[in-house]
Amino acid sequence: MFETIDFSIIGVDEAGRGPLFGPVVAAAVYFPGGELIEGVDDSKALDEERRERLFEIIVNKAIYGIGTATPEEVDILNIFHATELAMNRALDSLAEKVQIGTVLVDGKNLKLKYPARCVVHGDSKIYQIAAASIVAKVYRDRLMRQFHEKFPHYGLERNKGYPTPEHLEALKKCGPTPFHRLSFEPVLKLLTFERLKIWVESREISFDRYNKLVKLLEVDLFGNTKYAIKKRQKSRGGK
Template sequence: MKRSTPPDSPKLFEDLPLKPDFSLEDAARLSGLWPIAGTDEAGRGPLAGPVVAAAVILDPDHIPDGLNDSKKLTLKQRETLFDQIIATAEVSIASSSPRLIDERNILRASLNAMCRAVAGLCTRPALVLADGRDVPPGMTCQGRAVIKGDARSVSIAAASIVAKVTRDRMMVRAGFVWPAYGFEGHAGYGTAQHRGAIEAHGPCGLHRMSFRPLKKDGVVAE
């Protein structure tokens, strides 16, 4: 029977480590839970594009050096670590489309993608460490919500890197399909350039129509 634990109190983690480590995984392994997967998402805030989630089971004997919250890494560092994670760990990736985001809201769409990423792992984890306050519903294993997880757990940090790199690459491809919006430069975030393109051309099929300022618009360009 699957179980979920409540998220940690943020007050307990005001002094975070300088970088994530394997201590959460080691503690769970000592209690008999193994293997352990970390899961995280990228792309909750943009006005366009999918939200992408990754689940990663690291090999304790081959953990890439430099794993950290993807937002704290440079593009080159993320790309290098992405390749190392793919080469040494078990990885699964899933995404929720803009339409699903509009139908279910961004939180539910993000958790759904995380659940599907976990389900896509070849090895069923005994425990999933999920970044944030929520355990993705529907998982067939135990889950633990870890606030600031990408700064505490290398498994979650690895998932954040895989999700971020994958989504950025998707948005570069989207830039070729919809060149008027410059997706390759801003990845769908609400930059001045992006908002100006929406004003000039209207939204396209990648835009999240439930997000402001798009919510007031009714026509979607093909």
């Protein structure tokens, strides 16, 4: 399945670019002893039970680092640059344990602080990237189960923050939280200027994030967002 395995390689992958809630997580994985673990594959090709089982084996046999980028960083930087940040943090964590050598990363056009080569669909081609995809995915899924305990209305234990019908319906009923990616369109259109003011005044979000979101919402002098204005115009039969 994989190309010829070079055990000097460090593999890097991420999990959680598409969700509306929670961090993006990256993992960097290195196998110093050349361990070949049966069943390792792209995390998307594995069911949850197999991912969990392989995760435990990988973290016991590999040297690995994990990095995250918060929803706030996603909103301020955008998801692409937040992914780069999470990957750099994963490599920083790994660098505390081993010298960083050859790095292969899943994706394209990513610019990391360490010399790295991007491999499109690398999680199905490179053994270490596949292992990193499992570590990142399971780590993030476990975080979502923890968040579910605090925010049970959104079904995070099941949807892991992705925009499922259940999650979207809960957003309409309950509104977003500061742990949502507020710049993502399905969440952004539900925000009000009043809610943002409350969050920034209570320091639940930073001023940088607040300012970025106010610009995205195109808030007018009366505190109306572009979505509220469009909704009002539509109800009046305007354009």
